[in-house]
Amino acid sequence: MKRPIAELAGTGRYSPARVMTNDEFSKILDTSDQWIRERTGIRERHIATDQETNACMAKAAALQLLGDLGMTPLDVDAIVYATASPDRLLPSAACDLQAILGAKNAAAFDVGAACAGFIYSLNVAEGLIAAEQAKNVLVIAAERLTRIMDWSDRATAVLFGDGAGATLLRPSTGSRGILSSYMKSDGTLAELLYRPGGGALHPPSEELLKDHSYFIHMAGREVFKAAVLSMADACDQALRRAGLTGADVDLMIPHQANIRIIEATAKHAGMPMDKVYVNVDRYGNTSAASIAIALDEAVRTGRLAPGMTVMLVAFGAGFTWASMVVKW
Numbered sequence: 001m002k003r004p005i006a007e008l009a010g011t012g013r014y015s016p017a018r019v020m021t022n023d024e025f026s027k028i029l030d031t032s033d034q035w036i037r038e039r040t041g042i043r044e045r046h047i048a049t050d051q052e053t054n055a056c057m058a059k060a061a062a063l064q065l066l067g068d069l070g071m072t073p074l075d076v077d078a079i080v081y082a083t084a085s086p087d088r089l090l091p092s093a094a095c096d097l098q099a100i101l102g103a104k105n106a107a108a109f110d111v112g113a114a115c116a117g118f119i120y121s122l123n124v125a126e127g128l129i130a131a132e133q134a135k136n137v138l139v140i141a142a143e144r145l146t147r148i149m150d151w152s153d154r155a156t157a158v159l160f161g162d163g164a165g166a167t168l169l170r171p172s173t174g175s176r177g178i179l180s181s182y183m184k185s186d187g188t189l190a191e192l193l194y195r196p197g198g199g200a201l202h203p204p205s206e207e208l209l210k211d212h213s214y215f216i217h218m219a220g221r222e223v224f225k226a227a228v229l230s231m232a233d234a235c236d237q238a239l240r241r242a243g244l245t246g247a248d249v250d251l252m253i254p255h256q257a258n259i260r261i262i263e264a265t266a267k268h269a270g271m272p273m274d275k276v277y278v279n280v281d282r283y284g285n286t287s288a289a290s291i292a293i294a295l296d297e298a299v300r301t302g303r304l305a306p307g308m309t310v311m312l313v314a315f316g317a318g319f320t321w322a323s324m325v326v327k328w
Helices: 034-040 054-069 091-101 114-130 189-192 206-210 218-241 259-269 290-302
Strands: 006-014 019-020 044-046 078-082 107-111 135-145 162-171 177-185 251-254 309-316 319-326
Touching: 006 019, 006 054, 006 078, 006 290, 019 114, 034 259, 034 309, 044 162, 054 135, 078 114, 091 135, 107 114, 107 290, 114 135, 114 162, 114 177, 114 218, 114 290, 114 309, 114 319, 135 177, 135 290, 162 290, 177 218, 189 218, 218 259, 218 290, 218 319, 251 259, 290 309
Parallel strands: 078 107, 078 135, 251 309
Antiparallel strands: 006 162, 019 044, 135 162, 177 319, 309 319
16 A cells, blocks of 8 residues: 555534524425434434624634644645635635635645535645645535525525535655545536526526526435435555555545435445444534534544544536545
8 A cells, every 4th residue: 555645634613603403494395303313313403603704614614723733824825725615706715715724835725626626625725735845734514504594495405514524634654645546527427516697608687596596406306316426436456556455444524415325325336334434323414514514523523533534425416426535
C-alpha cells in the first residue's frame, strides 16, 4: 500500500439552533411524521435563520477546527469550498469565507459536485498538497438548502437541512491519511435532481418563482435507483484501490440522504449497520455538508478514533459519486 500523501488533521461543524420536526411539516403539507420516517429515516432537520448565511456557518465550523488545532486563519494556504447553495453566484463562496475569516494568505475557490462535493474537495486538496502548492488546506462543506427548496412540495421539502462541516488537510508524516479515493459522474442523469432556473440560461425572474423552476426538482424513484448503484460502485472502487475489503473498514460514513440508501450501501459493502455512522434522522440531507458534519460528530463522540480505517462514500446531483478510504 502506498504511503499517504495527505492526512485529515481535524474536524469542525456548525448546525443552526432552529430544529424543525416532521410534525411541523404535517401542519403545512399533506404528510406525517410516520410517512417521512418510513420513507427517509428523517425525524428532524436544522433550519438556518436570516443571519445564518452559508459563509457564516462555514466560518463557525472553520474556527472550531482551527481552534482545536491551535492554528489561526493566517496559517491556511488554500480554501476548497463545497456547496450547492452559495450565498451569491459571484464571487465564490470560498472568497466570501476568506474575507470574513481573515485567511488572507489562502487561495480560495469552490467545488460544485452537490452531495459528493466534500469528497471531491478532499481529492482536490490532496492534489494541492501533492503538487506542493499548499501545506494547510481548509476543506469546507456548507449548505443553506432550505432557501432553494420548494416548501410546497412534500417530495423534497421534508428532505433537506442546513449546516456546515470542516476539515484541514496537511502532508502526512506517517501511515495516517488518505489511502485511496474515487470520483465519477454521469451528466446524462442531470435532470433527475436539479434546479431548472436561476442560472445564466434561465435568469431569475418572477415567472421562475411562480412556476417553481427556481427550486430543487427531484425524480425520487429514479434518484433512489441511481444512488444505490453509484454508492455501490464507489464502495467497490475505493476498497479495491486501497487493497481492502469491507471487513477491513472500522467505520463507514455515507452521505446522509435516505436511510434505505444507506442500508443498501452497507449491505453491498458487507458491513453491518453497527459499523455505519447514521445521523440522517437528526439532520436530514445537508448535501455537501452531510459527510463533513457526520465526520465531526463521529470524531467528537469517539466513534472514530486514531488508528481506525474509515470509508467515506457519497452520491449527488450531476450525477456525481465519490468515495475515499482514510486511516484516521
